Amino acid sequence: MGIQIAEQVIDRLCIIDDDEGARSSYVEAFYDSGFKSFPQERVVDVDLFLNNSLTASDAVVSDHQLKKKNYFPINGAQVVSMCYDRRIPSVLVTKYDQAQLPEIRKFRQKIPVILNPSLFREDTIIHSLEVCIKEFKGVMRADRKLWRTLVRIDSIEPNFIYIIIPGWDTTEAISIGIDELPQHIRTIVAVDKRMHVQINVGCESVNDLYFGEWEVK
Amino acid sequence: MERRLQTIEAQIRFSTQIIKRLGEELNPSIDQSILELVKNSYDADAKSCIVELDSITELGGSIKISDDGNGMDSENIINGWLVLGESSKKADEKTKLGRIPSGNKGLGRLAALRMGTTARLTSYPKREKGTFYELLIDWNKYDNAKLVEDVSLPVKKYQSVTEKFESGTIISIENLRNKIGDREVTKIARGLILLSDPFDDDPNAFRPRLISEEFREMEQLVARRYFDDADYHLVAQVDKKGVGYASINDYKGNTLFQATHADLSKKSKKGNVYKCPPITFDLWTFLLNEVTFSTRQTSVGEVRAWLKEFGGVHLYENGLRVNPYGNPGNDWLDMNLSRAKSPEERPSTNTSIGAVRIKESDSLLSQKTDRSGLIEDETFHEIKSFCKDAMDWMARSRMEVAERKRTAERLRSQVESSGTKERLEKEIKLITGPKQNKIQQAFVKYEKAQKEEIKALKAEIQLYRTLSTAGITAATFSHESRGNAIKVLTVSINTIDNRIKKYLSTSYEDLFKKPLIRIYASVDSLAVMGNATLSLLQRDKRRPVKVNIHKVINNSIEILQPFFDGRDIKVTSDLFEGNPFVRATEAAIESIVTNLFNNSIAALEDVTKQRQIFIRTIVDDNILSLTVSDNGPGIKGLSLRDIWLPGETSYPNGTGLGLTIVRDAVHDLGGKVSANANGEYGGADIIVEIPILGI
Numbered sequence: 001m002g003i004q005i006a007e008q009v010i011d012r013l014c015i016i017d018d019d020e021g022a023r024s025s026y027v028e029a030f031y032d033s034g035f036k037s038f039p040q041e042r043v044v045d046v047d048l049f050l051n052n053s054l055t056a057s058d059a060v061v062s063d064h065q066l067k068k069k070n071y072f073p074i075n076g077a078q079v080v081s082m083c084y085d086r087r088i089p090s091v092l093v094t095k096y097d098q099a100q101l102p103e104i105r106k107f108r109q110k111i112p113v114i115l116n117p118s119l120f121r122e123d124t125i126i127h128s129l130e131v132c133i134k135e136f137k138g139v140m141r142a143d144r145k146l147w148r149t150l151v152r153i154d155s156i157e158p159n160f161i162y163i164i165i166p167g168w169d170t171t172e173a174i175s176i177g178i179d180e181l182p183q184h185i186r187t188i189v190a191v192d193k194r195m196h197v198q199i200n201v202g203c204e205s206v207n208d209l210y211f212g213e214w215e216v217k
Numbered sequence: 218m219e220r221r222l223q224t225i226e227a228q229i230r231f232s233t234q235i236i237k238r239l240g241e242e243l244n245p246s247i248d249q250s251i252l253e254l255v256k257n258s259y260d261a262d263a264k265s266c267i268v269e270l271d272s273i274t275e276l277g278g279s280i281k282i283s284d285d286g287n288g289m290d291s292e293n294i295i296n297g298w299l300v301l302g303e304s305s306k307k308a309d310e311k312t313k314l315g316r317i318p319s320g321n322k323g324l325g326r327l328a329a330l331r332m333g334t335t336a337r338l339t340s341y342p343k344r345e346k347g348t349f350y351e352l353l354i355d356w357n358k359y360d361n362a363k364l365v366e367d368v369s370l371p372v373k374k375y376q377s378v379t380e381k382f383e384s385g386t387i388i389s390i391e392n393l394r395n396k397i398g399d400r401e402v403t404k405i406a407r408g409l410i411l412l413s414d415p416f417d418d419d420p421n422a423f424r425p426r427l428i429s430e431e432f433r434e435m436e437q438l439v440a441r442r443y444f445d446d447a448d449y450h451l452v453a454q455v456d457k458k459g460v461g462y463a464s465i466n467d468y469k470g471n472t473l474f475q476a477t478h479a480d481l482s483k484k485s486k487k488g489n490v491y492k493c494p495p496i497t498f499d500l501w502t503f504l505l506n507e508v509t510f511s512t513r514q515t516s517v518g519e520v521r522a523w524l525k526e527f528g529g530v531h532l533y534e535n536g537l538r539v540n541p542y543g544n545p546g547n548d549w550l551d552m553n554l555s556r557a558k559s560p561e562e563r564p565s566t567n568t569s570i571g572a573v574r575i576k577e578s579d580s581l582l583s584q585k586t587d588r589s590g591l592i593e594d595e596t597f598h599e600i601k602s603f604c605k606d607a608m609d610w611m612a613r614s615r616m617e618v619a620e621r622k623r624t625a626e627r628l629r630s631q632v633e634s635s636g637t638k639e640r641l642e643k644e645i646k647l648i649t650g651p652k653q654n655k656i657q658q659a660f661v662k663y664e665k666a667q668k669e670e671i672k673a674l675k676a677e678i679q680l681y682r683t684l685s686t687a688g689i690t691a692a693t694f695s696h697e698s699r700g701n702a703i704k705v706l707t708v709s710i711n712t713i714d715n716r717i718k719k720y721l722s723t724s725y726e727d728l729f730k731k732p733l734i735r736i737y738a739s740v741d742s743l744a745v746m747g748n749a750t751l752s753l754l755q756r757d758k759r760r761p762v763k764v765n766i767h768k769v770i771n772n773s774i775e776i777l778q779p780f781f782d783g784r785d786i787k788v789t790s791d792l793f794e795g796n797p798f799v800r801a802t803e804a805a806i807e808s809i810v811t812n813l814f815n816n817s818i819a820a821l822e823d824v825t826k827q828r829q830i831f832i833r834t835i836v837d838d839n840i841l842s843l844t845v846s847d848n849g850p851g852i853k854g855l856s857l858r859d860i861w862l863p864g865e866t867s868y869p870n871g872t873g874l875g876l877t878i879v880r881d882a883v884h885d886l887g888g889k890v891s892a893n894a895n896g897e898y899g900g901a902d903i904i905v906e907i908p909i910l911g912i
Contacts, residue, residue: 028709117708178554
């Protein structure tokens with residue numbers, strides 16, 4: 001059966017969440033939908049998961065925080081990005097806070113949609129999967145497209161740097177974890193240094209910003 | 218009509234004065250001129266370059282620069298070395314040893330050669346073994362000639378009778394016209410250090426040396442570089458069995474700490490051995506500040522410049538340098554990342570220099586085919602892991618010392634304080650007459666007041682600690698509740714709602730809609746606890762920036778709205794037109810607003826009529842006045858002065874800290890606080906006045 005989304009039939013939906021109650025709730029929500037949803041049990045070996053469970057799925061819905069309860073060896077953002085590499089449409093369903101932002105942003109280029117759990121419904125999931133499939137076909141939403149953009153380092157603090165992206169907002173300093181920076185940038189960061197970075201400046205919220213290649217003059 | 222009679226060929230010719238202009242006037246720096254000759258040696262692939270300074274503090278001294286580079290034949294001398302203004306070196310073309318040419322267009326060389334009255338060049342070309350060329354430039358001849366071309370410079374070729382020089386060049390600048398002093402020699406020494414490879418392992422490295430009887434210290438400095446200025450020297454090794462050990466020495470070479478294998482590998486290896494060939498790891502760490510360098514001969518600036526060039530950990534395999542490890546920008550041991558994560562007592566590539574030496578690697582390591590480094594296999598990772606373990610241990614050891622220092626400082630302060638008291642009491646006893654008694658009494662009073670203050674401060678600290686613990690616990694549970702419990706509730710109620718609409722649509726409105734709305738509201742109310750707590754903890758809010766006060770007020774109301782709704786509180790805001798801003802942390806403004814709201818929420822607990830909170834801002838003469846009022850019972854049982862004191866509260870479960878935090882945060886912003894026990898709406902008015910930067 002399944003549901004046809006952007007000329008692709010999505011039938012089996014893999015539900016990944018470290019909380020059993022949440023997994024069951026998601027499965028329950030799809031009970032009478034066109035999807036066959038199934039909960040993913042604990043994963044010890046990511047390769048095994050990718051080569052077995054994932055191959056049997058047409059799409060994935062994953063929470064972000066998966067490691068806390070020793071449910072998954074990696075977090076949801078990375079799982080979704082791996083699915084993206086394999087052209088499996090996936091949605092990250094999470095209500096993350098600012099502390100988790102750098103961790104998610106690292107993989108954001110391969111996470112087309114992040115959905116707040118309060119918006120988790122059949123129609124929103126269908127729409128999100130459609131966005132993913134279109135992206136696989138090269139149709140990027142304007143807010144996801146990367147542009148070569150000038151940035152300035154505003155200040156440096158332990159673990160973080162703050163940058164201003166004049167082409168996006170001249171007043172808001174964006175914090176970026178040192179971990180997020182490419183190795184060759186980490187050693188040269190200095191206040192007021194300017195560089196070009198690939199950024200999706202079409203997005204509206206700071207939470208949706210992500211960075212591609214960093215260039216140094 | 219014009220008719221050509223004859224064509225006479227002409228050329229631009231140069232007066233000998235131009236030599237002086239180009240040599241001395243355009244290149245006034247002695248050290249840069251000499252270093253230019255050293256750079257020529259570097260570009261000629263020399264490994265050794267000796268700069269000898271003889272009697273230079275007097276007129277008539279001499280400078281000799283000799284190297285073992287490629288040397289020059291007559292062609293190189295005539296069409297290269299003697300040509301000014303054109304460089305035969307191309308910047309993007311590396312030498313045979315892979316060096317990037319560093320010399321310039323020859324003007325520095327001219328200036329150096331002009332330092333004496335004669336300059337003698339002797340060169341043994343690699344391409345013509347057994348021969349050498351000699352050229353003598355006598356500058357006096359130029360002084361007596363009119364044009365540069367009038368002075369002939371014969372290049373003489375000789376057959377070499379000694380085997381002393383296989384190849385290389387010697388330049389002697391004799392009979393110096395000026396004296397050379399401390400400052401210039403120091404600069405020459407610094408320049409030589411910056412040109413030389415920091416470690417002697419690589420046989421192809423460039424090693425300039427300075428020889429000067431008058432400047433022995435500088436001679437030593439060039440030989441030792443700045444290693445003696447390091448504050449800590451980590452010496453770590455892995456033996457043939459894979460067992461690691463390490464020590465940390467101070468700048469005198471005294472051992473400060475020693476580590477066994479278990480100390481080093483406690484975290485990552487759990488006692489297992491390192492699966493790598495024997496290695497040694499040396500890391501010199503510098504405390505680059507003016508205080509530590511105030512008593513040293515070297516300056517913090519020159520060491521910083523050296524580390525900028527050579528800082529980081531270099532890798533040598535069987536004596537040969539392996540690129541790119543330790544090159545500028547290559548931080549293969551993630552030192553900068555570790556330092557960024559935990560800045561205290563951690564070296565970065567800009568504050569340390571090190572070398573990992575791998576011996577007897579027995580082909581365990583292999584280079585990538587493009588020679589861009591080693592293949593990062595298990596052996597390589599074991600080496601990295603050992604180095605990181607050693608640096609982690611070093612950081613832990615240094616942290617221990619720092620902590621001991623802090624403890625000692627606290628004890629010293631206590632002892633000092635007690636000593637001061639004894640001295641004061643002694644002095645009082647020396648006072649004669651009735652004044653002694655008065656002063657004694659005043660001192661006893663003062664001491665009593667001070668003890669009370671300390672007691673109050675200790676209680677305040679304890680209260681802050683308790684609340685911090687409560688905050689940390691709340692934050693942890695906020696993550697937990699928001700992550701799972703609320704998510705399950707939200708998704709499940711959505712499912713139920715949708716299913717009722719689908720299967721029981723006729724009775725949805727009458728039987729299910731209202732209770733469902735109540736559940737949605739309750740879930741929102743539950744979520745506010747987590748959202749509000751986590752919102753307060755956002756790191757960016759603790760960074761001083763331009764803060765729009767109205768934006769913070771509106772955000773706080775929005776976050777707390779479900780909470781207000783749950784307690785049947787109506788919030789009315791009347792904000793001055795515009796966006797008043799201050800430079801502060803958002804956390805400071807938020808803590809003021811949130812604590813004032815919390816204060817009113819507590820005050821309204823026993824109010825049975827419509828509960829109301831009013832928030833109003835007015836701006837007058839760059840002072841923002843923020844008033845939070847409510848229609849509660851007002852301030853009872855506490856004086857208006859005492860409401861700001863920590864621990865003072867009229868509510869049974871209150872902490873008495875909210876208004877104290879408001880007061881402290883407002884004071885930090887240069888403002889003031891005041892209160893009315895019963896204001897316009899019957900309850901308390903709390904008024905905060907803050908100087909703003911603009912609207």
